Amino acid sequence: MLKQIEGSRAVAEAVALCRPEVICAYPISPQTHIVEALGEFVKDGTLAPCEFINVESEFAAMSVAIGSSAAGARTYTATASQGLLFMAEAVYNASGLGLPIVMTVANRAIGAPINIWNDHSDALSQRDSGWLQIFAETNQEALDLHIQAFRLAEELSLPIMVCMDGFILTHAYERVDMPTQAQVDAYLPKYEPRQVLDPAEPVSIGAMVGPEAFMEVRYLAHAKQMEALKLIPGYAAEFREVFGRDSGGLTHTYKADDAETMVVAMGSLLGTIKDVIDEMRAAGHKIGVLGITLFRPFPIAQVREALHGAQRVVVLEKSLAVGLGGILATNVRMALSALPIDVYTVVAGIGGRPITMRSLHALFREAERDDIDPVTFLDLNHDVVDKQLARERSTRRSGPAAEAILRDIGVVAAKVAQEVR
Amino acid sequence: MFQVRIHGRGGQGVVTAAEMLSVAAFEEGRHAQAFPSFGSERTGAPVVAFCRMDDREIRLREPIMAPDALIIQDPTLLHQVDVFAGIKPDGYLLINTSKSFAQLGLADFVRDRRSERLCTVPATEIALRHVGRPVPNVPLLGGFAAMSGLIRLDSVIKAINDKFSGKVAAGNVAAATEAFNIVREEIAADGQARGGQRGAFSNMGSNSHA
Numbered sequence: 001m002l003k004q005i006e007g008s009r010a011v012a013e014a015v016a017l018c019r020p021e022v023i024c025a026y027p028i029s030p031q032t033h034i035v036e037a038l039g040e041f042v043k044d045g046t047l048a049p050c051e052f053i054n055v056e057s058e059f060a061a062m063s064v065a066i067g068s069s070a071a072g073a074r075t076y077t078a079t080a081s082q083g084l085l086f087m088a089e090a091v092y093n094a095s096g097l098g099l100p101i102v103m104t105v106a107n108r109a110i111g112a113p114i115n116i117w118n119d120h121s122d123a124l125s126q127r128d129s130g131w132l133q134i135f136a137e138t139n140q141e142a143l144d145l146h147i148q149a150f151r152l153a154e155e156l157s158l159p160i161m162v163c164m165d166g167f168i169l170t171h172a173y174e175r176v177d178m179p180t181q182a183q184v185d186a187y188l189p190k191y192e193p194r195q196v197l198d199p200a201e202p203v204s205i206g207a208m209v210g211p212e213a214f215m216e217v218r219y220l221a222h223a224k225q226m227e228a229l230k231l232i233p234g235y236a237a238e239f240r241e242v243f244g245r246d247s248g249g250l251t252h253t254y255k256a257d258d259a260e261t262m263v264v265a266m267g268s269l270l271g272t273i274k275d276v277i278d279e280m281r282a283a284g285h286k287i288g289v290l291g292i293t294l295f296r297p298f299p300i301a302q303v304r305e306a307l308h309g310a311q312r313v314v315v316l317e318k319s320l321a322v323g324l325g326g327i328l329a330t331n332v333r334m335a336l337s338a339l340p341i342d343v344y345t346v347v348a349g350i351g352g353r354p355i356t357m358r359s360l361h362a363l364f365r366e367a368e369r370d371d372i373d374p375v376t377f378l379d380l381n382h383d384v385v386d387k388q389l390a391r392e393r394s395t396r397r398s399g400p401a402a403e404a405i406l407r408d409i410g411v412v413a414a415k416v417a418q419e420v421r
Numbered sequence: 422m423f424q425v426r427i428h429g430r431g432g433q434g435v436v437t438a439a440e441m442l443s444v445a446a447f448e449e450g451r452h453a454q455a456f457p458s459f460g461s462e463r464t465g466a467p468v469v470a471f472c473r474m475d476d477r478e479i480r481l482r483e484p485i486m487a488p489d490a491l492i493i494q495d496p497t498l499l500h501q502v503d504v505f506a507g508i509k510p511d512g513y514l515l516i517n518t519s520k521s522f523a524q525l526g527l528a529d530f531v532r533d534r535r536s537e538r539l540c541t542v543p544a545t546e547i548a549l550r551h552v553g554r555p556v557p558n559v560p561l562l563g564g565f566a567a568m569s570g571l572i573r574l575d576s577v578i579k580a581i582n583d584k585f586s587g588k589v590a591a592g593n594v595a596a597a598t599e600a601f602n603i604v605r606e607e608i609a610a611d612g613q614a615r616g617g618q619r620g621a622f623s624n625m626g627s628n629s630h631a
Contacts, residue, residue, distance in 0.1 A: 004447035173455040271480030356483045
């Protein structure tokens with residue numbers, strides 16, 4: 001059924017159709033609307049049987065999720081930003097124990113400086129935690145990926161983060177096709193846990209493992225995650241059969257045939273990139289884009305296949321590996337090792353800075369001329385940075401940098417359409 | 422694609438207006454995308470929300486920088502925020518006010534623009550009368566329907582009933598309808614003043630992706 005609703009609401013309705021038995025969460029922007037809606041569904045009885053557990057922190061949220069999942073319940077939670085960091089210890093435990101929890105990450109920057117807006121720093125900080133990570137391009141894909149995520153997580157007995165851009169998707173009203181309960185029931189089998197805490201058949205979960213077996217347990221986690229690369233294309237095909245549309249998969253290319261310049265990105269940014277590519281193609285530029293849907297496990301073979309014919313690759317990423325450059329770009333470089341292709345890292349849109357078509361047009365043209373730095377910061381205000389660096393050179397007690405930069409930039413509220421200039 | 426930018430203050434329902442506009446466009450079978458400016462909104466602080474409408478899927482996610490239409494929910498923003506940034510030369514402008522453009526200090530701005538696309542409506546007063554609260558967002562949507570011809574009043578009413586129920590919904594329907602009629606009469610009077618010439622409504626596909 002077609003609906004015009006907020007992205008958070010769409011995800012909440014899709015999660016409810018997956019019949020989770022335990023939902024626990026602690027509110028944090030921009031994730032809050034999702035669990036608020038699920039809380040309503042549990043309270044008014046539309047989602048039953050399900051227990052909605054209010055917890056006192058994100059650490060508690062993931063700890064409750066671990067307990068309920070180990071007890072055999074289909075378990076869901078959601079978080080973002082500092083909330084994800086606060087639960088990090090339990091995040092590693094959930095995957096280490098092999099518990100198929102599904103968690104939405106409404107992607108948001110990490111402080112300091114504190115910032116509530118969108119980028120991918122939060123999810124990518126947990127890229128090695130053992131969770132699978134998938135990124136949605138649209139709200140339709142976000143809701144579809146949640147349905148696929150329960151299936152995949154439970155088959156592998158591994159937890160999954162479904163990542164969607166905070167505010168840009170979570171707070172956007174757009175058209176979605178909401179599946180029926182019958183469709184979701186046909187696609188998503190009943191949860192059959194591999195391990196369960198059952199008083200009738202007691203087991204212990206979470207043994208201490210010494211040097212004699214730690215490597216083997218961790219190797220298994222890696223091997224199991226890599227299985228997802230084989231399972232996902234089949235699940236996406238089956239999804240198409242049941243729901244009648246393409247969603248999910250490992251990677252997607254757009255206008256990649258004969259492309260000399262290939263752009264790589266994840267999440268909602270892909271839409272704006274596609275609009276730019278359409279205009280550039282019309283003007284004769286040989287440019288295309290590769291969208292990464294599955295970030296963990298990283299689909300190395302598919303990325304290499306999609307990019308190997310290009311002369312250059314521009315990785316646009318909403319994250320910054322301080323002291324190195326890019327996170328996504330580093331993964332892409334691994335997929336392209338030994339190929340004679342220039343790979344540019346472009347850090348863009350962090351902390352919610354709008355990524356505009358105008359900036360992308362300029363960037364892609366510069367990249368075509370190989371006229372950009374190996375690590376480029378899109379729309380960086382060099383004047384402000386230089387001013388602060390000069391201040392720090394001239395004054396020992398130069399004070400806090402963020403406050404100084406805000407003073408130099410002036411009152412932002414008076415320039416609502418600041419991106420216009 | 423047709424792009425609308427709504428300016429107002431926290432508490433005036435700016436984001437809700439953009440959402441409801443997208444629902445109204447959806448009711449007419451269009452693709453629509455509404456989103457806020459993602460600020461940490463506080464009561465009284467300047468707030469911006471956006472709505473795109475198109476006959477095909479909308480992929481673009483940048484803020485609306487060259488709007489086809491502006492809805493100004495609070496005229497005190499006119500000289501505080503650069504609300505007109507990027508507006509197209511033949512763009513639509515709807516301001517919540519009982520004053521004239523000259524009284525608002527906009528005589529220079531409106532001089533060379535298509536007068537049938539420049540409208541005012543006292544939306545706060547209308548809302549106070551029908552809803553009992555100074556929330557101008559919904560009557561302005563009624564006014565926008567009349568001004569642009571892009572969405573029908575019926576679709577605005579459907580969006581109202583989608584968002585509200587009971588007395589609040591009924592009050593908002595009455596407010597939107599009154600604002601619709603006021604703006605329609607305003608445009609008719611403008612047409613007579615210019616010798617019966619009516620402005621052509623904007624074509625949805627005219628400004629699509631390259």
